[in-house]
Amino acid sequence: TSILLHCSLFYFSSGVLGDSLTVLRSPQYVIFRDGQWPISGEKIPDLVALTMGFSIHEDLDWPGLAAGSLFQRPRANALIVVRGLDSLDFPKNISSYPLENPVPFTLDSVANTVHTLFADSTPVVLQLAPSEERLYMMGMANTVFEDLPVTLQQIRGRLSQDGSVLTSLPLVSLSRNNEADLLFLSEVQVLYDISTLLQKHKHLAKDPAPDLYSLELAGLEEIARRYGTDSPQFTDATRILTSALQKFADDVANVYANNAVVEVVTVKTFEAPLTRKSRSILESKQISNPGSPYNLAYKYDYDYAVVFNIVLWLMIVLALSVIVISYNLWNMDPGYDSIIYRMTNQKIRMD
Numbered sequence: 001t002s003i004l005l006h007c008s009l010f011y012f013s014s015g016v017l018g019d020s021l022t023v024l025r026s027p028q029y030v031i032f033r034d035g036q037w038p039i040s041g042e043k044i045p046d047l048v049a050l051t052m053g054f055s056i057h058e059d060l061d062w063p064g065l066a067a068g069s070l071f072q073r074p075r076a077n078a079l080i081v082v083r084g085l086d087s088l089d090f091p092k093n094i095s096s097y098p099l100e101n102p103v104p105f106t107l108d109s110v111a112n113t114v115h116t117l118f119a120d121s122t123p124v125v126l127q128l129a130p131s132e133e134r135l136y137m138m139g140m141a142n143t144v145f146e147d148l149p150v151t152l153q154q155i156r157g158r159l160s161q162d163g164s165v166l167t168s169l170p171l172v173s174l175s176r177n178n179e180a181d182l183l184f185l186s187e188v189q190v191l192y193d194i195s196t197l198l199q200k201h202k203h204l205a206k207d208p209a210p211d212l213y214s215l216e217l218a219g220l221e222e223i224a225r226r227y228g229t230d231s232p233q234f235t236d237a238t239r240i241l242t243s244a245l246q247k248f249a250d251d252v253a254n255v256y257a258n259n260a261v262v263e264v265v266t267v268k269t270f271e272a273p274l275t276r277k278s279r280s281i282l283e284s285k286q287i288s289n290p291g292s293p294y295n296l297a298y299k300y301d302y303d304y305a306v307v308f309n310i311v312l313w314l315m316i317v318l319a320l321s322v323i324v325i326s327y328n329l330w331n332m333d334p335g336y337d338s339i340i341y342r343m344t345n346q347k348i349r350m351d
């Protein structure tokens with residue numbers, strides 16, 4: 001009975017039953033409405049693209065994200081996917097939404113957009129899944145995270161060094177000699193190392209190109225599989241991960257001067273295995289709309305918002321110019337303001 005009561009209190013404190021999307025940090029001009037509107041897992045990349053000010057192929061029919069500013073966009077977006085539990089016990093004042101249809105997803109489309117729109121700049125794009133040793137870096141990420149341990153062997157070596165989470169965090173029931181525990185602690189170490197490297201490169205926030213971070217953490221899933229969700233190891237791991245994610249969100253917001261969006265997606269299990277196709281960041285698709293058998297173009301392209309704003313403000317400026325010129329012409333005194341009438345009057349007087 002006590003266990004069931006504890007679990008019930010845990011879920012109700014998070015505000016969302018089942019898998020969830022939680023927004024830890026967002027600028028004032030990126031508005032997430034309070035509510036319990038569910039969002040599909042396959043729409044998460046579109047949501048990230050919209051928060052960064054990018055256009056998407058299809059409208060996102062989700063009322064949780066309000067229309068933002070036309071002239072401001074976040075300097076960075078960090079998305080962390082946590083596998084192994086439905087939700088984390090974050091503060092109640094944080095926006096959280098139910099996640100339905102939790103299918104695997106990637107931010108490859110957002111990374112392609114960043115590369116296409118900011119090819120002349122140096123954006124930071126980091127996609128990392130430590131447990132699967134899956135890594136993709138682009139732009140300044142190769143320089144900033146050059147010393148970041150990304151393979152499990154490198155992370156294990158980092159754990160044995162001074163200042164690792166093994167010495168700085170209260171492990172309590174977690175063990176240094178268990179593979180599941182070490183995998184979880186390795187992912188927490190990666191979060192801390194990314195925060196440390198970002199603190200050393202605060203100049204990233206001054207770059208005109210937005211930055212993208214995507215992390216997938218599966219260590220908690222291994223803890224649940226090894227000990228069970230009712231075990232003290234799972235409770236301690238959940239507490240450590242919640243604290244690490246909040247610190248990571250604070251550090252990212254600090255580096256980018258509160259101009260960053262940080263989201264956490266918690267998924268107990270994905271509905272289908274994740275298969276990643278090899279792709280080049282420079283490749284271009286020949287079919288403009290893969291979902292259409294007739295190769296029809298999309299209704300709007302990526303430049304629609306830019307062209308719309310150019311045409312709109314140009315029309316407003318021209319309209320105001322016509323009004324001002326017409327007003328001045330209407331109130332003009334021909335005898336004083338026009339050189340033609342002035343010379344004609346002088347000639348008449350001389351005659």
